[in-house]
Amino acid sequence: MPIDKTHAKIIDLRSDTVTKPTAGMRQAIFEAEVGDDMSGEDPTVNRLERIVCELLGKEAAVYNCSGTQSNQMAVRAHCQQGDEILIDETGHIVNYEQGGAAAMSGVSARTLRGRNGMFDLSDLEGKVRPDNQHYCVTRLVCIENTTNHGGGRAWPLEQMNRVATWAHDHGLKVHVDGARLFNACLAQGYSAREFVTQADTISICFSKGLGCPMGSILVGDAATMTRARRARKMFGGALRQAGMMAAAAVYALEHHVERLAEDHANALAFSDAISKIDGVRIEPAVESNLVFFHLAPSLGTAAQLSGKLLERGVRINPSGGQRLRACSHLDATRADLLFAAEAVRASLDAGLGDANTNHLAGSAYESK
Numbered sequence: 001m002p003i004d005k006t007h008a009k010i011i012d013l014r015s016d017t018v019t020k021p022t023a024g025m026r027q028a029i030f031e032a033e034v035g036d037d038m039s040g041e042d043p044t045v046n047r048l049e050r051i052v053c054e055l056l057g058k059e060a061a062v063y064n065c066s067g068t069q070s071n072q073m074a075v076r077a078h079c080q081q082g083d084e085i086l087i088d089e090t091g092h093i094v095n096y097e098q099g100g101a102a103a104m105s106g107v108s109a110r111t112l113r114g115r116n117g118m119f120d121l122s123d124l125e126g127k128v129r130p131d132n133q134h135y136c137v138t139r140l141v142c143i144e145n146t147t148n149h150g151g152g153r154a155w156p157l158e159q160m161n162r163v164a165t166w167a168h169d170h171g172l173k174v175h176v177d178g179a180r181l182f183n184a185c186l187a188q189g190y191s192a193r194e195f196v197t198q199a200d201t202i203s204i205c206f207s208k209g210l211g212c213p214m215g216s217i218l219v220g221d222a223a224t225m226t227r228a229r230r231a232r233k234m235f236g237g238a239l240r241q242a243g244m245m246a247a248a249a250v251y252a253l254e255h256h257v258e259r260l261a262e263d264h265a266n267a268l269a270f271s272d273a274i275s276k277i278d279g280v281r282i283e284p285a286v287e288s289n290l291v292f293f294h295l296a297p298s299l300g301t302a303a304q305l306s307g308k309l310l311e312r313g314v315r316i317n318p319s320g321g322q323r324l325r326a327c328s329h330l331d332a333t334r335a336d337l338l339f340a341a342e343a344v345r346a347s348l349d350a351g352l353g354d355a356n357t358n359h360l361a362g363s364a365y366e367s368k
């Protein structure tokens with residue numbers, strides 16, 4: 001069946017990475033002062049790095065291409081070849097970065113079975129390898145906030161501080177993958193600076209809820225950031241007139257942080273609406289802009305529902321056999337989210353039996 005032509009647009013809830021720069025952001029990009037960033041001469045990149053250092057209360061920052069690059073720079077900066085990181089089994093670094101830590105830095109991962117992507121002391125106890133030539137050296141604890149495939153949940157501040165204190169007491173470093181850190185701040189009511197007080201490094205994505213075309217930043221102490229900057233070059237990510245993109249990030253920090261509250265409210269409205277449908281279960285409860293919902297097998301598969309939704313002009317990807325993830329963002333209004341919820345209801349009412357799922361080849365189990 002062709003896409004229903006009554007919809008002027010496709011409502012794309014696959015990810016908050018699908019947003020396009022606003023007119024204001026494009027103007028900021030247009031006006032950006034630039035220079036050669038590799039030589040430390042791009043004034044806008046330098047300004048962005050200062051702003052984020054100030055915001056997070058850290059010494060130094062390195063603007064770079066992507067959240068993956070930030071995370072891999074952090075792993076490289078903290079670890080030696082043969083070292084091991086501790087990370088929740090749902091974590092981005094261990095699942096969605098092509099094994100980059102192993103491939104590029106010779107670092108292995110020991111995964112923890114937390115709850116909704118978050119772990120605690122009981123999960124960490126006994127996970128530091130003894131000082132013995134049989135073992136690799138445990139070096140780094142990685143925390144994701146908000147958790148992505150853990151369910152869009154935000155770490156409570158006390159839990160973060162408990163885990164970070166434990167890590168430091170055991171001689172480990174702490175990296176926060178804060179791809180959606182500002183969503184977490186909003187959900188839990190702490191400031192970004194408060195949350196990362198005990199973190200050694202923090203990465204933030206500008207291309208998720210903040211609505212930039214690209215970019216991420218890694219923040220930490222000066223010595224670690226010097227190593228991270230070397231890693232950025234080695235990984236092919238050293239930049240030139242990157243102020244064009246850094247200007248978008250500065251703009252986003254000024255204009256797109258507080259509005260994340262709208263995304264959270266819209267995600268909740270969507271989840272409230274679909275939670276009333278028989279055979280649809282929201283899990284875990286929605287706390288940010290990510291909605292994970294499960295389909296009873298008697299109704300069909302996640303891929304089938306995704307296919308039927310596309311016919312109604314709504315894009316939501318499967319994130320498991322029976323699980324889907326919907327994501328609210330800057331380019332999706334409340335009306336869009338409610339329309340999408342109605343499309344879920346209508347699709348299930350009509351039945352998923354003959355859904356065409358071919359278009360999903362290669363895009364299922366979206367990681368972003």
Ligand SMILES: *Cc1c(COP(=O)(O)O)cnc(C)c1O
Nearest residue numbers: 066067068069092148177179368
């Ligand atoms: C999206 C994401 C990243 C990085 O993604 P890029 O596409 O490389 O920017 C890292 N961690 C988490 C938790 C993410 O959701």
